[in-house]
Amino acid sequence: xxxxxxxxxxxxxxxxxxxxxxxxxxxxxxxxxxxxxxxxxxxxxxxxxxxxxxxxxxxxxxxxxxxxxxxxxxxxxxxxxxxxxxxxxxxxxxxxxxxxxxxxxxxxxxxxxxxxxxxxxxxxxxxxxxxxxxxxxx
Numbered sequence: 127x128x129x130x131x132x133x134x135x136x137x138x139x140x141x142x143x144x145x146x147x148x149x150x151x152x153x154x155x156x157x158x159x160x161x162x163x164x165x166x167x168x169x170x171x172x173x174x175x176x177x178x179x180x181x182x183x184x185x186x187x188x189x190x191x192x193x194x195x196x197x198x199x200x201x202x203x204x205x206x207x208x209x210x211x212x213x214x215x216x217x218x219x220x221x222x223x224x225x226x227x228x229x230x231x232x233x234x235x236x237x238x239x240x241x242x243x244x245x246x247x248x249x250x251x252x253x254x255x256x257x258x259x260x261x262x263x264x
Contacts, residue, residue, distance in 0.1 A: 131183075131187045132187070132190065132191075134191045134192075136184070136187055136188070137184045137185070137187060137188025137191070137192065137197060137200070138200065138204070140180045140181070140183055140184030140187075140188075141180075141181070141184045141188075141197075141200060141201050141204045142204055142208070143180045144177045144178075144180035144181040144184060145177075145201070145204050145205050145208040145209075146208055147173055147174065147176045147177035147180065148174065148177040148181075148205070148208075149205075149208050149209050149212045150173055150212075151170040151171075151173035151174040151177060152170065153209075153212065153213075153217070154170075154173070154216070155169065155170060156217060157216070157217070181201075184197075184201075185197055188200075195239055196239055196240065199232075199235050199236050199239045200236070202232055202235070203232055203233065203236055206229055206232055210225070210229070
């Protein structure tokens, strides 16, 4: 059995946790508008530290399974899911039709980024001794 760090689910779980911290760091202070700005900046920075404690390992370990682009798109989808829940349940906002359409567009991005061709195996490298056409040969 593969270790947690080699699991394809580890980056997803770490990104999910990271995004919960990130969302609270960036938007949680909106319920405390009377607090001085310097206080919410310091509080947000403190919360963001825990985001980084999860995000950095998610990307480092995840890059063994996913490309950096795939990790970024995955992170954006997770961010939208977490933020949507946060906006509805914590901030009391309502999602509208255009929010759902935008979310479908991001899901489409996930589909398209997964279409990238796999990297060729080291054994399938071109043979340097093969005859390649030159510009002067016809």
